[in-house]
Amino acid sequence: xxxxxxxxxxxxxxxxxxxxxxxxxxxxxxxxxxxxxxxxxxxxxxxxxxxxxxxxxxxxxxxxxxxxxxxxxxxxxxxxxxxxxxxxxxxxxxxxxxxxxxxxxxxxxxxxxxxxxxxxxxxxxxxxxxxxxxxxxxxxxxxxxxxxx
Numbered sequence: 001x002x003x004x005x006x007x008x009x010x011x012x013x014x015x016x017x018x019x020x021x022x023x024x025x026x027x028x029x030x031x032x033x034x035x036x037x038x039x040x041x042x043x044x045x046x047x048x049x050x051x052x053x054x055x056x057x058x059x060x061x062x063x064x065x066x067x068x069x070x071x072x073x074x075x076x077x078x079x080x081x082x083x084x085x086x087x088x089x090x091x092x093x094x095x096x097x098x099x100x101x102x103x104x105x106x107x108x109x110x111x112x113x114x115x116x117x118x119x120x121x122x123x124x125x126x127x128x129x130x131x132x133x134x135x136x137x138x139x140x141x142x143x144x145x146x147x148x149x
């Protein structure tokens with residue numbers, strides 16, 4: 001997708017700078033996965049709950065916001081958390097469309113200093129730190145919305 005957006009669309013006269021192309025590419029890909037996680041979470045809620053809410057006199061919007069949406073969010077958080085982790089890790093692919101990201105910067109430092117191991121060890125530790133922080137935040141969100149048992 002990054003190649004199509006950055007290298008293919010200019011042939012049709014649609015030109016993006018590298019960072020914009022990377023954001024659009026990652027946004028489209030991640031958005032597609034997130035929509036599937038949300039769709040799966042919505043489909044996992046029994047239809048009887050919607051019918052029960054209607055029987056209690058709730059409107060469609062009230063039913064969705066009060067009954068369906070909270071359950072859907074609880075069920076979608078684990079998949080969305082994984083996708084956010086993948087997005088952090090896959091951000092290094094932006095280097096393929098000339099965006100100097102963390103990996104690209106590590107490569108430039110490695111070429112300048114000839115200390116490849118040190119440069120990429122630090123880059124790896126930074127990625128590890130980013131993923132650890134993101135996972136910790138997402139796990140705390142998951143704990144916050146979980147139903148107490």
